[in-house]
Amino acid sequence: MDTKKIKLPHGIPGHNLGQIEREVPADEPPAWPVNDELKHVGKRVKRTDAEAKVTGAAKFTSDIQLPGMLYGRMLRSDYPHAKIRSIDMSAAEKHPGVYAVHIFKNVVGMAQPADDDAAGEYPDIKFAGQPIAGVAALTTEIAEEALDLIKVDYEYLPFVVDLEEAQKPEAPLVFTTNVEQDDAGGGGGGDTGLKTVGNVRGPSTSSFYGGPRGDLEKGFEEADTILEQTYRTQVQTHCSLETHGVVVDWKPDNVTIYASTQNTKNVRDEFAEVFDLPKSQVRVIQEYMGGGFGAKHSLGNFGVMAGYLAKKSGRPIKLMLDRREEHISSGNRPNSIHYLKIGARKDGKLTAIQQRSYGTAGVGLGAGVGRIAQIMYESPNFSTEQYDVFTHAGPGAAWRAPGNVQGCYGLEQAMDELAEKLNLDPIALRDVTDTSEIRKVERHRGAETFKWSRRKLPASDPGLIKKGLGMAQSHWPRIVHIDSTAEVRAFRDGAVEIRSAVQDIGTGTKTVLSQVVAEELGLKPEDITVRIGDTLFPDGPPSGGSIVTGSITPPARNAAYKLKLQLFDQVASKLETDASKLAVDDGQIMSTEDPSKKIAFKEALKEMRTGQISATASRSDDYGGFMVGNAIAYGGLGSVQFAEVSVDTETGFVKVEKIVAVHSCGRPINITQIENQINGGVIQGLGYALYEDRVMDNETGHQMNSNFDQYKMPLSLEIPDIEILIVEDYSGRSSTDAYGIGEPANIATAAAVANAVYNAIGTRIFEIPITPEKVLRALNKV
Amino acid sequence: MGVPISVTVNGQHRESEVDSRTLLVQFIREELRLTGTHVGCDTSSCGACTIIMDGKAVKSCTVLAASANGSDITTIEGLAQNGELHPLQEGFKEEHGLQCGFCTPGMIMTAVQLLEDNPQPSEAEIRHGLEGNYCRCTGYHNIVKAIYHASRKYKEVSHG
Numbered sequence: 001m002d003t004k005k006i007k008l009p010h011g012i013p014g015h016n017l018g019q020i021e022r023e024v025p026a027d028e029p030p031a032w033p034v035n036d037e038l039k040h041v042g043k044r045v046k047r048t049d050a051e052a053k054v055t056g057a058a059k060f061t062s063d064i065q066l067p068g069m070l071y072g073r074m075l076r077s078d079y080p081h082a083k084i085r086s087i088d089m090s091a092a093e094k095h096p097g098v099y100a101v102h103i104f105k106n107v108v109g110m111a112q113p114a115d116d117d118a119a120g121e122y123p124d125i126k127f128a129g130q131p132i133a134g135v136a137a138l139t140t141e142i143a144e145e146a147l148d149l150i151k152v153d154y155e156y157l158p159f160v161v162d163l164e165e166a167q168k169p170e171a172p173l174v175f176t177t178n179v180e181q182d183d184a185g186g187g188g189g190g191d192t193g194l195k196t197v198g199n200v201r202g203p204s205t206s207s208f209y210g211g212p213r214g215d216l217e218k219g220f221e222e223a224d225t226i227l228e229q230t231y232r233t234q235v236q237t238h239c240s241l242e243t244h245g246v247v248v249d250w251k252p253d254n255v256t257i258y259a260s261t262q263n264t265k266n267v268r269d270e271f272a273e274v275f276d277l278p279k280s281q282v283r284v285i286q287e288y289m290g291g292g293f294g295a296k297h298s299l300g301n302f303g304v305m306a307g308y309l310a311k312k313s314g315r316p317i318k319l320m321l322d323r324r325e326e327h328i329s330s331g332n333r334p335n336s337i338h339y340l341k342i343g344a345r346k347d348g349k350l351t352a353i354q355q356r357s358y359g360t361a362g363v364g365l366g367a368g369v370g371r372i373a374q375i376m377y378e379s380p381n382f383s384t385e386q387y388d389v390f391t392h393a394g395p396g397a398a399w400r401a402p403g404n405v406q407g408c409y410g411l412e413q414a415m416d417e418l419a420e421k422l423n424l425d426p427i428a429l430r431d432v433t434d435t436s437e438i439r440k441v442e443r444h445r446g447a448e449t450f451k452w453s454r455r456k457l458p459a460s461d462p463g464l465i466k467k468g469l470g471m472a473q474s475h476w477p478r479i480v481h482i483d484s485t486a487e488v489r490a491f492r493d494g495a496v497e498i499r500s501a502v503q504d505i506g507t508g509t510k511t512v513l514s515q516v517v518a519e520e521l522g523l524k525p526e527d528i529t530v531r532i533g534d535t536l537f538p539d540g541p542p543s544g545g546s547i548v549t550g551s552i553t554p555p556a557r558n559a560a561y562k563l564k565l566q567l568f569d570q571v572a573s574k575l576e577t578d579a580s581k582l583a584v585d586d587g588q589i590m591s592t593e594d595p596s597k598k599i600a601f602k603e604a605l606k607e608m609r610t611g612q613i614s615a616t617a618s619r620s621d622d623y624g625g626f627m628v629g630n631a632i633a634y635g636g637l638g639s640v641q642f643a644e645v646s647v648d649t650e651t652g653f654v655k656v657e658k659i660v661a662v663h664s665c666g667r668p669i670n671i672t673q674i675e676n677q678i679n680g681g682v683i684q685g686l687g688y689a690l691y692e693d694r695v696m697d698n699e700t701g702h703q704m705n706s707n708f709d710q711y712k713m714p715l716s717l718e719i720p721d722i723e724i725l726i727v728e729d730y731s732g733r734s735s736t737d738a739y740g741i742g743e744p745a746n747i748a749t750a751a752a753v754a755n756a757v758y759n760a761i762g763t764r765i766f767e768i769p770i771t772p773e774k775v776l777r778a779l780n781k782v
Numbered sequence: 783m784g785v786p787i788s789v790t791v792n793g794q795h796r797e798s799e800v801d802s803r804t805l806l807v808q809f810i811r812e813e814l815r816l817t818g819t820h821v822g823c824d825t826s827s828c829g830a831c832t833i834i835m836d837g838k839a840v841k842s843c844t845v846l847a848a849s850a851n852g853s854d855i856t857t858i859e860g861l862a863q864n865g866e867l868h869p870l871q872e873g874f875k876e877e878h879g880l881q882c883g884f885c886t887p888g889m890i891m892t893a894v895q896l897l898e899d900n901p902q903p904s905e906a907e908i909r910h911g912l913e914g915n916y917c918r919c920t921g922y923h924n925i926v927k928a929i930y931h932a933s934r935k936y937k938e939v940s941h942g
Contacts, residue, residue, distance in 0.1 A: 046875065053883030054871040056818015056858035060884060063817035141803065239918055241822040241830055241884040290820070290884030291918050323823045506882025506919055672878045672924075679921030680881065708827035708916065716912040716922040 002026035008732030009034045015441050020732045022623040029561035029735050040515045044672040045525050048511045058288045061260040062320050064247040070099055070136040072309050072319035073143035075150050077125040077132055080392035080701030081159035084122040091149035092135055097142035100313035103133045107301050110363040110395045111179035126174055126363045127392050128701045129328035131301045136309040136317050159392035161696040163335055163360045166199045166391045174199055174390035181365040190365035190388050203385035207371045208628045212383040219352025219381030223343025227418050231410035232767040235694040236333040238399055239713055242290020244330045245320030246303045250310040256283045262292040262505045262543035268535045270299035275307055286503045286533040294398035294544055295331035327706035331397025334359040334367035338410040348424055348432035350379035358387045364395030370403030373411045376475045377433040392701055401476055401743035412472035412751035426471055438664050438729050439473055439638035445725055446662035450642040459762025465648050468760025472751035473640040476743045478633040481541035484551040484619040488559040491612045494602040496528050502540025502552045503533040508673035509548055515669055516553045520560035522584030546740030551619050554734040558617035566613050571604045622733045635731050639663045639744040643752040647760040649779055652772030654757055656686055656720040664729040666739040674741050675724045681745020682722055687714045689750035690769050787851040792860025800847040807831045809847035818858035818887045829915030832888040833857050839895035858887035869935040879928030881919035889915050893929045901936050
């Protein structure tokens with residue numbers, strides 16, 4: 001491969017910004033300077049999709065209506081554990097207005113026995129809410145009437161839904177053999193090949209950062225101080241405002257699926273596999289979706305059911321979950337019991353970290369506590385043992401930094417405790433143990449903005465309402481999805497389009513792509529039409545893991561660059577110059593040597609030999625290579641969050657007054673969109689810290705609060721002041737050097753709040769959500 | 783059993799026969815095909831289905847279509863006039879008062895009444911007014927800014 005050497009911005013402006021020379025493929029575009037010198041990238045560009053969303057014109061999956069469309073609904077088990085002896089669909093099938101019925105032969109989205117020999121006619125029921133069968137009818141109401149007519153003969157079995165109960169030797173077993181889960185849906189899943197004993201599977205001891213290192217025993221011997229503590233987190237449910245669902249339109253040689261998904265490519269591939277169709281005959285469209293947060297990567301049982309009902313009825317099927325189904329069956333952030341033992345020298349240097357965790361993703365895998373403890377601090381000796389515990393409850397799913405949010409809650413409180421034991425300021429301790437340059441800058445810029453120096457000793461605020469300050473930090477890898485392609489087209493009528501199957505989960509991917517293409521072509525973002533979320537276009541990355549921006553913006557830029565060169569070739573002779581001497585700026589193509597030789601970009605398009613030109617580019621390997629495989633790039637995305645709380649020691653009520661969130665995402669592309677995402681991540685973290693909790697009833701195995709009435713999320717009144725600092729961090733690893741922000745925004749908040757609560761009341765609360773009851777208990781007031 | 787109803791929706795007179803159990807939001811979405819009004823829950827909690835009915839912001843998932851007979855309804859699709867966005871729509875657009883956009887129509891319709899009742903609300907009053915609307919993406923800050931933005935515009939208009 002031909003290569004060339006280019007110099008790219010490298011480092012943090014205002015701190016250590018310089019340049020780095022890298023050898024890159026010869027067809028890569030020249031390096032962009034830092035954002036200050038760009039026109040549209042790094043600016044507060046208005047969202048391209050705002051008008052459609054404020055006028056009601058935006059069509060979400062739940063808004064799709066097709067001629068002849070039927071409504072699908074699914075029968076779900078009311079029992080958490082049972083065998084099915086028989087299912088009688090005859091009355092449902094005859095119900096007027098019913099057009100098709102279907103019984104599941106297997107269910108997806110949960111762990112599956114590794115050796116599937118004991119499978120009966122129907123899948124065993126393993127959680128209350130597991131789908132059994134479905135019907136398609138003229139209306140939702142008729143479909144629900146028909147569900148009532150289905151007769152299921154169950155053999156009831158004992159069950160367990162509690163994380164600790166499930167670990168006891170006498171606990172009813174969820175699985176009787178080893179299990180695996182292929183479709184863990186974008187990051188929630190566990191390691192393969194691990195053994196299950198009782199309901200406990202594991203341990204998982206390694207990650208893409210490697211396995212255990214050093215010698216724990218020696219490490220703890222070398223420590224001056226050892227901290228040992230256990231932290232607990234609850235199950236949180238995603239609560240996307242639009243529930244999961246699809247509309248399946250099955251035509252003889254082409255199935256079109258409108259899906260509320262953050263992964264169009266994966267939904268296509270799964271549907272093609274289930275129904276044994278060529279992928280090219282399955283088209284998935286997601287024009288707009290109402291949130292996902294990690295739970296909407298897969299086709300799901302609802303998608304499989306809609307497929308069968310569409311195939312059987314010959315009519316389009318809409319199947320959207322209702323809010324209860326969403327809570328009990330479509331994913332959650334697993335809970336955790338997280339044990340940490342950390343050894344440190346007097347100066348704060350860590351000598352050993354030992355981590356062990358148990359969590360339950362119900363009938364699914366992926367209840368670990370992530371890799372933050374492994375990667376964020378320097379410790380020569382480290383080991384982790386992460387166990388999945390099966391319970392008869394709905395499966396977990398990926399959610400913004402899967403595992404790491406639970407892990408950070410424990411680790412960052414441990415560091416806070418350790419700082420106090422060592423008589424060090426929490427920031428000073430991290431300055432000693434954390435080698436990340438970006439987090440160092442973030443800590444100190446954040447501390448200044450937050451006025452960290454006003455932090456007092458724990459519980460030193462007089463009066464009944466006590467203020468407290470806390471901080472926590474996080475790490476998220478730069479993950480790149482190589483199978484990411486964009487096509488840029490220009491038309492003779494002046495239109496410029498970018499096309500990719502990548503979807504906009506709502507964060508603003510469409511706007512970001514318009515900025516990148518406009519920057520490269522010397523146009524304005526509003527000149528660019530963004531057509532994405534459709535698998536007719538080239539494959540794009542999933543909207544998960546903060547992958548999208550880092551994966552699709554370099555191909556978007558490179559495709560625009562290639563298209564620009566094609567256009568230069570076409571206009572060079574007309575401008576009496578060489579194509580290599582042409583450049584774009586402000587809607588013009590001009591000679592770099594003689595600015596009088598120029599033509600408006602749109603005029604140049606009119607002169608094209610063909611009606612349209614097109615260029616396609618895929619994600620290049622990272623400049624300088626990947627750290628692991630072809631997905632994990634060097635250098636994590638660091639973030640630091642500060643929290644100020646007031647705690648009413650009479651009522652136990654915690655109010656978060658202020659958050660300062662300091663974040664990096666490489667080269668920021670749209671400042672307002674990044675801020676919006678950080679606000680949202682912080683508030684999901686705040687709900688996690690204080691309110692949200694999936695409550696299971698041990699007697700019935702049902703979720704008690706499977707609605708928006710009793711499952712408490714933050715509302716507008718409960719929102720603290722949030723001040724955001726975005727730190728540019730250039731690493732020179734792609735043609736845009738940009739990364740996502742979704743995961744980092746969400747990781748550190750709960751730990752920062754918990755540390756602030758400790759600082760306020762002087763007693764630590766080891767379990768979230770930090771409810772008034774837990775605060776009063778900690779204060780010995782109940 | 784069909785119940786005849788006659789309503790005015792976004793200025794247009796509509797007559798129909800509805801099932802007695804049909805919710806107003808279903809009627810609006812499925813029969814009138816005005817799908818900008820969304821459904822996010824079934825407990826009147828999320829506010830995504832908020833519309834203006836006889837001058838009041840109501841959650842259309844909690845009204846039977848039959849009982850809306852004779853009423854004057856505005857949905858998100860009826861807010862812009864002659865191609866001009868309503869100041870609230872402009873505000874949500876300008877201030878990035880949205881991400882996924884699913885809660886947005888309900889937020890805007892709730893805010894229509896909020897500004898109707900209190901044209902110059904404080905930040906706290908705006909936050910209080912949004913108590914019946916969930917947003918899971920934005921953390922509400924830019925929604926509050928969007929409504930504040932619109933209230934300033936109302937002021938400009940009223941002071942001519």
